[in-house]
Each structure stands twice: as structure tokens, then as C-alpha cells.
Amino acid sequence: xSFTDEQGQFDAxxxxxxxxxxxxxxxxxxxxxxxxQISQHAHSEVVGQLPEGNWIGRAPTLRRKAILLAKVQDEAxxxxxxxxxxxxxxxxxxxxxxDLLVGKAKYAxxxxxxxxxxxxxxxxxxxxxxxxxxxxISLCRTSYGPYARAMVKICKEESFHMRQGYEIMxxxxxxxxxxxxxxxxxxxxxxxxxxxxFGPHDSESAHSQQSMKWKIKRQSNDALRQKFxxxxxxxxxxxxLSIPDxxxxxNEDRGNYDFGPIDWEEFTRVVNGGGLCNDSRLExxxxxxxxxxxxxxxxxxxxxxxxxxxxxQVA
Amino acid sequence: MLEDHLPLWEVFVRGRxxxxxxxxxxxxxxDASQAMKSARDTYTRRQEGISIWVVxxxxxxxxxxxxxxxxxxxxxxxxxxxPTFYEVPEELKL
Numbered sequence: 001x002s003f004t005d006e007q008g009q010f011d012a013x014x015x016x017x018x019x020x021x022x023x024x025x026x027x028x029x030x031x032x033x034x035x036x037q038i039s040q041h042a043h044s045e046v047v048g049q050l051p052e053g054n055w056i057g058r059a060p061t062l063r064r065k066a067i068l069l070a071k072v073q074d075e076a077x078x079x080x081x082x083x084x085x086x087x088x089x090x091x092x093x094x095x096x097x098x099d100l101l102v103g104k105a106k107y108a109x110x111x112x113x114x115x116x117x118x119x120x121x122x123x124x125x126x127x128x129x130x131x132x133x134x135x136x137i138s139l140c141r142t143s144y145g146p147y148a149r150a151m152v153k154i155c156k157e158e159s160f161h162m163r164q165g166y167e168i169m170x171x172x173x174x175x176x177x178x179x180x181x182x183x184x185x186x187x188x189x190x191x192x193x194x195x196x197x198f199g200p201h202d203s204e205s206a207h208s209q210q211s212m213k214w215k216i217k218r219q220s221n222d223a224l225r226q227k228f229x230x231x232x233x234x235x236x237x238x239x240x241l242s243i244p245d246x247x248x249x250x251n252e253d254r255g256n257y258d259f260g261p262i263d264w265e266e267f268t269r270v271v272n273g274g275g276l277c278n279d280s281r282l283e284x285x286x287x288x289x290x291x292x293x294x295x296x297x298x299x300x301x302x303x304x305x306x307x308x309x310x311x312x313q314v315a
Numbered sequence: 316m317l318e319d320h321l322p323l324w325e326v327f328v329r330g331r332x333x334x335x336x337x338x339x340x341x342x343x344x345x346d347a348s349q350a351m352k353s354a355r356d357t358y359t360r361r362q363e364g365i366s367i368w369v370v371x372x373x374x375x376x377x378x379x380x381x382x383x384x385x386x387x388x389x390x391x392x393x394x395x396x397x398p399t400f401y402e403v404p405e406e407l408k409l
Contacts, residue, residue, distance in 0.1 A: 153339075157360075299321070299345035299349060
């Protein structure tokens with residue numbers, strides 16, 4: 001097949017809203033773009049275990065502890081689904097992991113913020129997972145088959161994450177003055193970083209346009225962010241909490257909420273390593289990797305021994 | 316640095332009786348029994364399955380998409396394999 005035929009066939013599949021599958025021809029940049037996006041997404045799930053993991057040992061009740069354990073285990077599972085999808089593009093798991101451990105790969109910068117109180121666990125489930133769902137529902141229609149299928153599985157599981165978080169906020173919001181102010185404090189600290197999760201404005205986003213053309217991304221950063229704001233305002237009202245934005249108000253003409261400017265300097269600083277927890281997150285990943293080495297070694301040496309003894313028996 | 320290269324396994328899950336095993340994803344494991352346990356923990360945390368197959372990815376041979384035209388060619392001109400090829404009296408509801 002000539003180059004133009006391959007390109008033509010690829011374009012036709014995208015145009016027809018069909019999926020590109022692992023063994024199909026694809027432009028090298030499409031492949032690279034996907035590897036970057038899917039591996040970043042996978043790293044985010046894995047690093048995302050850390051802020052909440054911080055509270056497993058201190059969850060206020062056994063019920064909350066069991067829920068939080070299940071949620072954090074889900075995040076590990078989501079990371080695995082995504083690494084598995086990225087590997088179908090010919091990049092190895094080890095390469096992706098190493099890129100993360102040496103600080104070369106990026107992950108969602110929201111996880112570089114600390115979880116100071118129990119209310120932060122609620123706020124993460126409600127806001128951070130809520131924002132992730134908005135993004136991930138859109139990605140269920142992404143053009144790369146394995147990525148789309150991973151997203152469908154993740155979305156099914158993610159809804160419990162958001163609901164358990166909102167439930168925590170409801171309990172705190174209806175509690176004592178101290179509990180309510182703890183919930184408000186968590187909302188104050190997580191609101192703006194959550195809005196940053198959707199990435200730079202469309203006009204500033206480096207990869208967005210090409211990704212939209214290839215249908216890797218289906219909706220723009222700003223459209224998704226707006227959707228999240230619109231759906232979250234009444235959820236905050238119900239809790240009796242106020243969103244920390246003086247410019248937030250309903251715009252009758254647009255049929256959307258207007259909201260204030262995002263501090264992109266903070267975003268850039270945290271993405272580039274200047275957040276409160278960047279170093280400790282990577283350090284935790286490196287420690288986990290180092291301390292798990294003997295387990296992987298033992299597994300492989302057990303397997304090699306058994307393969308050898310099977311061969312001996314046959315002989 | 317990671318240099319393990321634990322082998323890759325493909326995972327197939329039967330959701331319930333009467334359904335086929337369906338490919339659901341992959342994972343890395345040292346051997347089949349480890350792959351089976353990891354598959355359970357990764358892909359059936361919510362009772363999504365009653366049976367799991369794990370297959371070493373190296374053992375799967377796939378048809379090549381770029382050869383599709385010639386590879387699937389034998390089926391192309393055999394429209395008489397489909398019931399609608401035959402003209403029979405409408406009223407008999409054959």
C-alpha cells in the first residue's frame with residue numbers, strides 16, 4: 001500500500017467515527033500524541049493514589065476506611081487499564097515507568113497539592129473526580145480503540161468515587177460549625193486547582209488543535225471546564241458552601257456561568273515542579289519501585305526455577 | 316531503573332453463563348497463576364466475571380490488517396451464503 005493509501009484509509013476511518021486499532025497504520029505523530037496523553041493519564045491515576053492514601057490510616061470510621069481503600073485500589077486499576085492501552089502503541093511499561101520516576105513524564109498537577117484534613121478526601125472525590133468524569137466521558141468517544149475501551153471501564157467505576165466524596169462533604173456540611181468550616185476550607189483550596197485540571201485555554205493549548213482533528217480529544221479544554229462549573233455550582237449550593245470566586249454568576253445570554261480568571265502562573269509553576277508536594281510524590285513512587293524490586297525478582301526467579309524443573313522432568 | 320520485562324498476558328473474561336469470554340485488557344505477570352490473580356484483582360473487582368482466561372501475548376497470532384483485501388477475499392463473492400440471495404414466495408414466510 002502506498003503512503004497516500006494508508007493516510008487516506010486512516011483519514012477515512014477517523015472521518016467515519018470508527019476506531020483506529022493497534023495494528024492499523026497511523027501517522028507517527030498520532031501515535032506519539034496518544035502515547036503522551038495515555039501515559040500521562042496513567043501516571044495521574046497512579047500518583048493520584050498518594051494524596052488519598054495519606055488518609056487511609058486516619059479515616060474517621062471503619063466504613064470510610066473500607067470505602068477509601070476500595071477507591072484507591074480502583075485508581076491503581078485505572079492506571080493499569082491505561083498503561084495496558086498505551087502499550088498497544090508499542091511503548092513498554094518499563095519505559096513509561098522510568099520516565100515517571102526520573103521526572104521526565106508529566107501527570108495531573110492537581111496531585112501535587114497536599115491533603116491537610118479529612119475534608120480534603122471529600123473534596124477530591126467530589127471535585128477532582130467530578131472533573132475527571134467530565135473529561136473522561138468525553139474521551140469514551142476518542143478515536144483510538146483501546147483508549148476508548150479503557151475510558152468506558154473507568155467511567156463505570158468513577159461514579160462511586162465522586163458520590164462517596166460528595167457524601168463526605170454532605171456529612172461535614174450538615175455537621176458542627178467546625179466541620180462545616182473544614183469543608184469550606186477544603187473547597188477553597190481545591191476549587192481553582194480543579195479548574196486548572198482541564199488544561200490551558202484553547203487558544204494557549206499546545207496539543208489541542210491537532211488532537212481535536214484526529215478525534216483523540218472530542219471537546220476542548222474550555223468547553224469541558226465550563227461544563228464542570230455549570231454542573232458543580234448547584235452541588236455547592238446544596239451543601240451550603242460557597243465557591244471561592246467573586247466573579248461567579250449566571251449569564252443569561254450564554255446560558256452558562258461566568259467565572260473569574262484562573263491563575264495560570266500557579267498552574268505553570270506546579271506543572272514544572274514547584275508545587276508543595278511534587279518532590280514527595282515522586283519520592284514516594286521511587287521508594288515504592290525500589291521496595292518492590294525484591295518481589296519482582298522473587299516472582300521471576302520462582303518462574304525460571306519451575307520452567308527449568310518442568311524441562312528437566314520432560315527430559 | 317526498571318528493567319524487569321515481566322511477560323505480557325492478555326486477559327479474557329466471561330461475564331456470566333451463556334456469554335463468550337471477551338478480551339478485556341492485558342497485564343504483566345511472571346507466570347500463569349500470578350497472571351490469574353492479578354487479572355482477578357484488576358478486571359473483576361465488581362463481580363464482572365465468573366471465568367477468566369489468561370494467555371501469553373506472545374502466543375497470540377493475529378491476521379495483518381494490511382493483508383485484509385487478499386486474506387478475506389474468499390468470502391467476498393459468495394453472496395449465496397446469505398438467505399436474502401434467494402427469491403422465494405413472500406407469502407410462505409420462508
